[in-house]
Amino acid sequence: MNGIAGYFGSPRVLRRLALASIIANIGIVVTGGAVRLTGSGLGCPTWPRCTEDSYVTTPEMGIYGMIEFGNRLLTFAVGLIALLGILSALAQRPRRKSLVQLSILVFLGVPAQAVIGGFTVLTDLNPWVVGLHFLASMAVIAAAYVFWRAAFEPGETAPAETPAPLRTLSWITTVVSAAVLVVGTWVTGSGPHAGDQDAKRLGFDPESISQAHVDLVFLLLGLSVALWFAFRAVGATVAARAALVLIAVELGQGLIGFVQYFTHLPGILVGAHMLGSCLVWLATLAVLRATRIHQPTATTGPAAPSTDDARQPEPVAAH
Template sequence: MNQFGEILGRPRLLSRLALASIIANVGIVVTGGAVRLTGSGLGCPTWPRCTEDSYVTTPEMGIYGVIEFGNRLLTFAVGLIALLGVLSALAQRPRRKSLVHLSIAVFLGIPAQAVIGGFTVLSNLNPWVVGLHFLASIAVIAAGYAFWRETTDTGTAAPPAVPAPLRTLAWLTTVVSAAVLVVGTWVTGSGPHAGDQNAKRIDIDPESLSQAHVDLVFLLLGLSIALWFAFRAVGAERAARAALVLIAVELGQGLIGFVQYFTHLPGILVGLHMFGSCLVWLATLAVLWAAAIRRPAAAASPAPTATSPADSDQQTPLAVR
């Protein structure tokens, strides 16, 4: 037992478990999308059982039951990874409360998401509940990302490398990114991929929702470009690289979005767009983290003079002013 605790207490294992949790939660979004896109949303017509008499799928339910039940089984795998993350955080020496709290947040997010998924089935795939189910995954991914980044934190108290106004702009960009995801669920809820032919759709003009979604996407892209220029201006190269990655992911996601719209929403492109939404969210969180990251303690010395080169992520005298 002590040997098992020693293995769980390895910092590298904790970091890998946190990263695995992110990947697993993105995976559950993709498989959940496959359930809806194949019309298997009610493959198991009730919850928590698959049928009134069985917790597992039956041959009479066919491929739709297999797809829906398979997605439910994946929840247990995602939960196991999160549980191992909690145990590893508890086994760290010295134990860090921030890691424990974040690992527990990720773990508790899994059953919460499962319950929302249950209400999704019980509501006969009400589009508002379906959207909430997706957004719950996005929240768990955010907690997982914070957990992963916390495993790399040195715990130093040196000042951040990015000026406060730019950190505020990074937060604003994150809020807009979240808004893009929320409105995106409304667009999907008014579209043709309901998960079942009898499921209700959001009774709002899809064209109007799509236009609102596109407007928010362009706002997000503009903010991302502004961040890239601003980070470069203050010499925050790490944050600038993160912003550039975000811009690239947004452009790729935008291309998929336009193609799927003008090709009348083929299932494969809708699925790729859902995966791309997770990538945009992760890239946004990466920018937020890069803007908030603190310099190593050794770098917290007074600003370099004109004759001494500055570290790429340190504030210049201009940035301090």
């Protein structure tokens, strides 16, 4: 038993489990997209059972049932990873209350997400509920990211050296990034990929809502560029690198978005765009976090890294 406790008490194991939670929750978003893009949203027509008489898919359900049921099974894998994260957080010595709380938050997000997923089926893929299902995943990914970064910190975060106006601008950028995600669900809810041929649509004009989405994307890109210049101006090198990564991810996501629009929304590009949404969100969170940590500035000069920090990647490297 001591061997198992010792294994889970390893900081390296904790970090790996926290990172695995991020990857697993992104995987749920991508596979959930595959369910909708293949028209398998009602492959299992009820919930929590797959059919009225079976918790698992049956041969009569065909390939659509297999795809939908496969996505449901992944929820258990995501939950197991999150549960192991709790055990590892509890096994750390000294135990950090905030770390344990974050691990529990990530775990609780899994059944909450599963319940919302169940409502998407019970409401016959109501586009508002489908959009909420996606946004709930973004919330869980955010919690998993904070948990992962906290696993690298030996204690409380040092006071931020980034000027307060830039921290405010970073929060504004984060809010705009979240707005891009929200409006993106409206675009999807008005488009052709409903998850089932009989599913309802939101009824927004596709061109108008797409234009609103694009306008928000350009605003986000402009804010990100402004942050990069501002961070460079004050010598906040960690935050500047995070902002540069955010800009690069946004440009890649924008390219996918334009191509999918002008090629009439092929499923493979819509799926890639969903993955890109996760990466943009993570990159945004990395910028926000970079404004809250102790970092080199033009006036203080570089701070000597600790032994633990020297062998750990920068926050933005995981993207």
